Amino acid sequence: MAEKSKSVLIPVVAAxxxxxxxxxxxxxxxxxxAARSSNVAAPLDDKTRAWISEVxxxxxQ
Incomplete structure (x- = not known):
């Protein structure tokens, strides 16, 4: 019986x-x-909400 070749490629790719x-x-x-520590998503005022809805x-076109 022939010996099995020990391929290194598959374990290296898996790693x-x-x-x-x-x-x-x-x-x-x-x-x-980082996103949780910075208050990027601050509450929006009514004018900004209206503008976003319109956009x-x-x-x-």
Whole structure:
């Protein structure tokens, strides 16, 4: 019987994929924490709400 070749490619690719996913998760967590600590989404006044509604409802040409 022939010996099975021990391919290194599949484990290396799998490690790269998991490392990339882990990095994306960490970036998402950091972004969520930064967004939570800064009050970017402040309450809107009536004039701004009316303007946003008008822009959203107006059909584009």
């Amino acid at each position: 790269a994929v998991f490392a990339g996913l882990g990095r994306m998760v960490l970036q998402k967590i950091k972004a969520d924490r 959203v409802r107006t059909p584009r």
